[in-house]
Amino acid sequence: MQRKIINDLEYIEIRNQAATARIALQGAHIFHYQRANEAPLLWLSDVSDFEIGKAIRGGVPICWPSFGNNNPQLAQHGFARVMMWQLVNADESNPYISELTFVLEDSQQSRALWNYKFRVEFIVKVGLVLEMELKTVNLDTAPFTLTQALHTYFAVSSIENISIKGLEEKKYLDALTLQEHFQEGSITFDQELDRVYQGVENSIVLEDLNRSVNIQNSGSKSVVVWNPWIEKCARMSAMQAESYKEFVCIESANAYEDKRIIQPNQEHILKTILS
Structure with missing residues (x-):
């Protein structure tokens, strides 16, 4: 494990016999994961900002304590992805698995945005599989409502080559039209897509030309699937005109119907x- 800096952002680089990863302390943001002798699993924009106060475009942003525009008092996707986290533990005793724990606690800065006392732990295990665990503890005297997501950008050969299986017959909210539908068959792409699936309790599989990725969630019954396609991609920050071809977001979430109310001391x- 090494500490390095890109521009002003410090990050942790992990190398073991199974995989490599890079995690920025701002946002506890994983922006690279690659198994040995394989292509990177995560997509990272070539023109992504690595600046204090700006979210990295790609990897796994942590959307917390609000997903999307769920809380009008907060910026989109909350504040955790642009705040500094503390690395409190790093275990590299196993040559094939590295385990790191990052912590974010309430501060004067966070309470000015969201007036609750909390502790969030992000535990990452880097090996032949990438395991991510986001634990929220309510240290306040009042309950709070939590929506969140691990906003994972998967690198793909081309958006038109892929399909997503495991969400068949699931209800989803189309965020582009605000209409609800049920999924028919596998998900494929030929236009902008932004959906929040509900009642998801099984594994999801991302099928590409040369690999399949299995996504297994717990503590979640909602999954977000997103690709901006041509027009929106051209308008977005830290994206190139054809970036939309290179990734798909499949986000493990607690969103909309799957929001969680966390009681004090829970x-x-x-x-x-x-995998």
């Missing part, structure tokens, strides 16, 4: 395993 764990 916790909630959102976990995903990518």
Whole structure:
């Protein structure tokens, strides 16, 4: 494990016999994961900002304590992805698995945005699988409502080559039209797509030309699937005109119907395993 800096952002680089990863301390943001002798699993924009106060475009942004525009008092996707986290533990005793724990606690800065006392732990295991666990603890005297997501950008050969299986017959909210539908068959792409699936309790499989990725979630019954396609991609920050071809977002979430109310002294764990 090494500490390095891109521009002003410090990050942790992990190298073991199974995989490599890079995690920025701002946002506890995983922006690279690659198994040995394979292509990177995560997509990272070639023109992504690595600046304090700006979210990295790609990897796995942590949307917390609000997903999307769920809380009008907060910026889109909350504040955790642009705040500094503390690395509190790093275990590299196993040559094939590295385990790191990052912590974010309430501060004067966070309470000015969201007036609750909390502790969030992000536990990452880097090996032949990438395991991510986001634990929220309510340390306040009042309950709070939590929506969140591990906003994972998967690198793909081309958006037109892929399909997503495991969401068949699931209800989803189309965020582009605000209409609800049920999924028919596998998901494929030929236009902008932004959907929040509900009642998801099984594994999801991303099928590409040369590999399949299994996504297994717990503490979650909602999954977000997103690709901006041509026009929206051209308008977005830290994207190139054809970036939309290179990734798909499949996000492990607690969103919309799957929001969670966390009582004082209780916790909630959102976990995903990518293999």
